[in-house]
Amino acid sequence: MRFAEHFINMVWNLVSNNWYSLLANGQALGFFKSTRGVKQGDPLSPALFILSSEVLSRSLNKLFEDKAFVGFGMPKWSNPLNHLAYVDDTIIFESAHPDSLKKVMAVLGSYERISRQLINKANSSYYMHANVANSLFQAGRDAIGFARGEFPFTYLGCPILYTRRRKDYYNDLIKKVKAKLYYSKVLDPPDNILEHLHKSFARFFWCTKEQGRSRHWAFWQKLCLPKEEGGLGFRSLLNVSRALFAKLLWRIITTKSLWYNFMCNKYRKKELPTVV
Template identity: 35%
Template sequence: MEKAFDRIEWSFLIKVLRCFRFTDDFIDLVDACVRENHFSLLVNGSSTPFFTATRGLRQGDPLSPTLFILVEEVLSRSLTRAINQGLIRPYYSKRGCPIISHSLFADDAILFLNGCETSIRGLMSIISRYERAAGQLVNASKSSFTVGPSTPIGTIRRIQGLIGFSRGHLPFDYLGCPIFLGRRRIHYFDALVGKLRKKLAGWKIQLLSPGGRIQLIRHVLMSMPLHLLAVHEVLDTVLQTIRRICTSFLWDGQLEGPRRQRRVSWEKACRPTNEGGLGIRRPQDVFNMLQKKLVWRMRTTPSVLGSFVSAKYGEWARQPADIKGIKRWAD
């Protein structure tokens, strides 16, 4: 969505709150918070007279994300109802798997549906009605559609003509994670390695003490890959690259150039401080922990992902497996 928070219609927001059966006192309080605000602009160092807004939610307000999610719930339920009524044909999935038609996170959305003309027209009709009611606008320049590798060129052109978006290709990034088909490739994770190198490039490495480097590795560098490691099975090569970056930063004080002698091995440096180590977490240990946590959550917590994996891959997702069943548990 284009400027999603700034385009929210206040009247539509109030209607949504009433549909969710919030109390009148709460609705009046929200209405007063979003309407009673004044703005002034700085033009060439001088402030303009104050003026009021006519729509939109203020970004940075702790209440704004919750209100936006409630408004976006209208789009989510509209898509679900259209699928249940047969107006939109969902993307094919194995029998017994729950239908996953969309994923919404703030102003980022990814939709899954059949490429037939009826489904596309139904989708565009729902989006158009949502835009008119909520004041939202799809950012066509940042939106795209992706089809299978064997899709005929005629079908691709027909879809492009119906939705007006450009064609995208796999892999692409969604919420900071690469979405790809087939085997994992090292270059799918180049963005993660690039972020680490870019972060180091902005630091005055030569002016940092060894203790300062240790703290930056523990609290900054090792926290940057957590999101990706929690949802993807990252290649060991990528984990080794992260380790080399941290090692070079710790002992050499630089990413490029001659290597200095390592005072202690990386394994000893990753031990807890009470065991004589530096308290740095090994990327491989962090990855294994997060993957086990993901499997455990899918087994024990009701979720769409857990239901999908359980239906697609069978009994292993519902019952604890023996040592020969799941390699992640065997580790």
């Protein structure tokens, strides 16, 4: 990456000059030198990780300079693409051409040798369209060495699929929403918490980025009105919270359960149910 020799020597001195000691009964038993890595919490660690990831990214992009390399099929005028990476999660796009797959694996092998970071093959998979011939599946498995995965799979929390959107593809989303609904059903969050959530919703609706200032062209309360009244029909969490609280209050009044008996005897007694 054309770093100056001075920078390389400085980084190497920091990495190779780590000493550790073991404590036994509160006493240090000598020191020993680390053979790899930096100290935990060292601010240099994320910088080195980013540099090593940049080496992998550039090496994969350099494959396009090889005329014999057959990459992932892209629209005619779009930029070539063969990988996306976020932290330590990397997804590589590639054709089923066996020789090209071997070149990709050669880049990954070279990265392992240089960085001493090993690919977790147990958590890595390769994916192909269901209509691909079995011979290509076999050739891909022989070239890659990973287990075959099935669509859809999740990358950075987002389901990746190519077929029609079936309900079972979104089971994780349904479970998460139901969990949040249950949380709202049994607790009554303060109004300031709900207002904070409303601000987050409004920022998501009006802003193009998470941070920074933006112009909100209408109040959130206005957007929560029905469309017939000039709003967009968004749900107000304040109204939802009141409705769920009313349902909880109805359970207190009508349900004769162990929970009801405890709550009434401890908190309600002769007071109104709303006091609880």
